[in-house]
Amino acid sequence: STTHRIAVIAGDGIGNEVMPEGIRVMEAAASKFNIPLQFDHFDFSSCDYFEKHGQMLPDDWKEQIGGHDAIYFGAVGWPDKVPDHVSLWGSLLMFRREFDQYVNIRPARLMPGVTAPVVRRDGSPRQPGEIDMVIVRENTEGEYSSIGGRMYAGTEREIVVQETVMSRIGVDRVLRHAFEVARSRPKKHLTSATKSNGIAITMPYWDERVVEMAKQYPDVKVDKFHIDILTAHFVQRPDFFDVVVGSNLFGDILSDLGPACTGTIGIAPSANLNPTRQHPSLFEPVHGSAPDIAGKGIANPIGQIWCGAMMLDHLGYRAAHDAVMQAIEAVLQPGSGGPRTPDLGGSASTADVGRAIENAL
Amino acid sequence: STTHRIAVIAGDGIGNEVMPEGIRVMEAAASKFNIPLQFDHFDFSSCDYFEKHGQMLPDDWKEQIGGHDAIYFGAVGWPDKVPDHVSLWGSLLMFRREFDQYVNIRPARLMPGVTAPVVRRDGSPRQPGEIDMVIVRENTEGEYSSIGGRMYAGTEREIVVQETVMSRIGVDRVLRHAFEVARSRPKKHLTSATKSNGIAITMPYWDERVVEMAKQYPDVKVDKFHIDILTAHFVQRPDFFDVVVGSNLFGDILSDLGPACTGTIGIAPSANLNPTRQHPSLFEPVHGSAPDIAGKGIANPIGQIWCGAMMLDHLGYRAAHDAVMQAIEAVLQPGSGGPRTPDLGGSASTADVGRAIENAL
Ligand SMILES: CC(C)[C@H](C(=O)O)[C@@H](O)C(=O)O
Ligand SMILES: CC(C)[C@H](C(=O)O)[C@@H](O)C(=O)O
Numbered sequence: 001s002t003t004h005r006i007a008v009i010a011g012d013g014i015g016n017e018v019m020p021e022g023i024r025v026m027e028a029a030a031s032k033f034n035i036p037l038q039f040d041h042f043d044f045s046s047c048d049y050f051e052k053h054g055q056m057l058p059d060d061w062k063e064q065i066g067g068h069d070a071i072y073f074g075a076v077g078w079p080d081k082v083p084d085h086v087s088l089w090g091s092l093l094m095f096r097r098e099f100d101q102y103v104n105i106r107p108a109r110l111m112p113g114v115t116a117p118v119v120r121r122d123g124s125p126r127q128p129g130e131i132d133m134v135i136v137r138e139n140t141e142g143e144y145s146s147i148g149g150r151m152y153a154g155t156e157r158e159i160v161v162q163e164t165v166m167s168r169i170g171v172d173r174v175l176r177h178a179f180e181v182a183r184s185r186p187k188k189h190l191t192s193a194t195k196s197n198g199i200a201i202t203m204p205y206w207d208e209r210v211v212e213m214a215k216q217y218p219d220v221k222v223d224k225f226h227i228d229i230l231t232a233h234f235v236q237r238p239d240f241f242d243v244v245v246g247s248n249l250f251g252d253i254l255s256d257l258g259p260a261c262t263g264t265i266g267i268a269p270s271a272n273l274n275p276t277r278q279h280p281s282l283f284e285p286v287h288g289s290a291p292d293i294a295g296k297g298i299a300n301p302i303g304q305i306w307c308g309a310m311m312l313d314h315l316g317y318r319a320a321h322d323a324v325m326q327a328i329e330a331v332l333q334p335g336s337g338g339p340r341t342p343d344l345g346g347s348a349s350t351a352d353v354g355r356a357i358e359n360a361l
Numbered sequence: 362s363t364t365h366r367i368a369v370i371a372g373d374g375i376g377n378e379v380m381p382e383g384i385r386v387m388e389a390a391a392s393k394f395n396i397p398l399q400f401d402h403f404d405f406s407s408c409d410y411f412e413k414h415g416q417m418l419p420d421d422w423k424e425q426i427g428g429h430d431a432i433y434f435g436a437v438g439w440p441d442k443v444p445d446h447v448s449l450w451g452s453l454l455m456f457r458r459e460f461d462q463y464v465n466i467r468p469a470r471l472m473p474g475v476t477a478p479v480v481r482r483d484g485s486p487r488q489p490g491e492i493d494m495v496i497v498r499e500n501t502e503g504e505y506s507s508i509g510g511r512m513y514a515g516t517e518r519e520i521v522v523q524e525t526v527m528s529r530i531g532v533d534r535v536l537r538h539a540f541e542v543a544r545s546r547p548k549k550h551l552t553s554a555t556k557s558n559g560i561a562i563t564m565p566y567w568d569e570r571v572v573e574m575a576k577q578y579p580d581v582k583v584d585k586f587h588i589d590i591l592t593a594h595f596v597q598r599p600d601f602f603d604v605v606v607g608s609n610l611f612g613d614i615l616s617d618l619g620p621a622c623t624g625t626i627g628i629a630p631s632a633n634l635n636p637t638r639q640h641p642s643l644f645e646p647v648h649g650s651a652p653d654i655a656g657k658g659i660a661n662p663i664g665q666i667w668c669g670a671m672m673l674d675h676l677g678y679r680a681a682h683d684a685v686m687q688a689i690e691a692v693l694q695p696g697s698g699g700p701r702t703p704d705l706g707g708s709a710s711t712a713d714v715g716r717a718i719e720n721a722l
Binding site (some may be wrong): 016077083084085088089093115117118124142143144146147148149150152155156157158159160161162163164165166167168171195196197198199200201202204227228231232233235236247249252253255256257259260261264288334345352358 | 368369425438443445446449450454455461476479480482484486504507508509510513516517518519520521523524525526527528529530556557558559560561563565566588589590592593594596597609613614616617621622623626649655677706
């Protein structure tokens with residue numbers, strides 16, 4: 001069968017530490033399941049690259065990685081070197097747009113061996129599997145626009161505006177994807193994040209499209225909450241949720257909050273999908289470059305490895321995905337003696353955890 | 362001394378149930394501390410009023426309540442009667458703007474007798490006082506703009522835009538207020554909510570103004586977090602925060618999430634302040650009209666009563682504020698035998714709780 005070419009971009013900070021473990025486990029999965037994977041490494045899309053070249057990407061970045069089957073991504077951003085809005089808009093956010101990765105998928109699941117910081121109403125701990133949701137985020141428009149500017153700059157009258165943009169095409173395609181994900185799951189329950197009571201032009205539109213799309217999915221139970229009370233519900237009854245769909249900004253917030261409610265952002269994965277497969281999809285952990293712990297070799301590689309599992313699934317290898325997930329869960333299982341990085345209360349290194357998951361596989 | 366005239370607007374749903382308890386306790390405080398309070402009741406700013414009159418407010422609403430010293434507000438909104446964006450923009454959001462209530466203050470404090478749904482890292486419960494923050498929200502501009510519209514309506518090419526607007530005046534005045542609040546508290550710690558890495562026009566401007574304002578407050582410790590990870594930190598380490606300032610939308614989100622982390626939104630208060638006192642300030646609980654429990658007499662009145670305490674403080678009666686707060690805490694204290702509404706695990710009625718607080722006072 002044809003080789004799958006994976007563009008590897010480790011990026012900044014702990015991206016460089018967790019990526020080798022991700023690749024280690026991907027290679028183990030490839031050999032076990034006989035998957036022809038080829039990893040091509042790229043040094044751009046990092047703040048070090050920016051410091052050398054004055055830009056985040058080479059001019060021909062699209063030629064270099066646009067033909068790959070997927071992008072395996074670490075983390076980007078190092079504010080002391082390059083302001084975030086420069087580094088991110090010059091790389092990750094550009095990939096999302098130029099490769100039309102219009103769906104961002106982020107599972108938030110309470111894993112074995114992880115203590116959730118949110119407890120039940122009676123104070124008792126939540127159990128593995130009790131929180132199990134998928135955040136589906138619009139990834140190419142909405143609040144992340146580049147339209148706007150500043151007037152009377154530097155004066156008392158200064159005024160800054162920025163446009164939120166929602167298109168029928170952009171909203172419908174992510175809603176359709178979210179409904180499909182909901183339909184594929186046992187609970188078939190979709191929650192829409194809105195704020196139509198306050199953001200009274202774009203958000204009522206979002207609500208309208210949800211109502212419209214729901215007509216095509218009578219088997220899916222739909223509800224909606226305003227984003228403010230929705231964040232409260234995530235904390236108070238995270239077990240209520242199944243699939244949650246939100247705009248670019250609301251999806252961003254919920255896909256940090258959801259994983260936070262399940263214990264650690266250090267293990268949450270995300271997939272930036274171009275479902276048409278005209279362009280490569282990009283798989284990145286939710287955690288960032290983490291300047292505070294970078295260089296210490298203690299970052300948790302599970303997010304990177306979990307992303308890898310999602311990538312295998314996307315490439316058509318569901319069994320390999322499941323095997324990697326089982327290996328992660330086996331290592332996390334309390335009493336398994338599996339190594340744990342400091343964020344999970346242990347003292348193991350990044351590589352210890354990567355190797356343990358490789359062995360479990 | 363001159364009588365303080367309070368405009369009372371109970372509004373919709375449980376607003377009508379908690380308001381009498383708020384007034385009961387305010388009257389008790391007024392008689393105890395010899396405060397000349399006069400309550401004038403208004404039936405507008407409710408969806409029932411809309412059904413009768415086709416608008417949320419009478420034409421002369423400004424004359425009717427603009428001369429009052431404060432507005433004591435219940436809740437507004439009843440989606441089955443009037444769409445939220447109509448009822449809210451026609452009342453509450455209009456008051457905020459027309460009375461230039463540019464600061465929204467929302468304390469989130471873990472109270473005695475309330476179990477927080479967020480636990481410590483080791484799984485042990487958080488203790489009263491351990492979470493004690495104040496959210497300071499910009500209340501008149503930002504993401505809640507009325508600029509925008511729809512093009513190619515009803516077609517596949519449909520596109521909807523909405524402007525976020527930040528002005529130097531609008532941003533600086535709320536930041537100044539937030540810095541002052543931070544300075545007045547023991548920890549002198551101010552956190553700014555941003556999203557300058559994604560919302561790359563308005564939010565970097567917000568950050569700039571924070572840096573600028575911080576120069577005038579060298580005694581205040583300042584930090585900033587992007588809203589996504591900030592919501593995660595609220596769950597994982599709410600004890601870290603002291604004063605948190607955010608734009609209209611981010612403040613809205615954080616001031617539901619903060620109270621949610623302290624156990625219940627049913628007891629959280631908020632103050633919409635016009636610090637110049639040119640117009641009345643408005644005091645309202647964070648909870649809404651709660652159609653699901655309205656009419657049952659089981660809504661928790663503590664948010665309404667706590668708001669009343671903030672109102673007394675705003676009118677210059679600090680001692681009365683403190684006494685009301687102590688009465689609330691006395692009734693909540695475990696083992697006090699104080700009545701509890703169902704949201705706090707009890708079976709008491711709204712009036713039971715109101716009377717108990719009145720007696721404790
Ligand atoms: C009802 C709604 C428009 C309002 C807001 O978003 O401001 C409410 O959530 C609040 O926080 O007071
Ligand atoms: C780094 C940032 C621009 C990005 C986003 O907001 O999309 C990140 O938070 C994410 O969720 O992938």
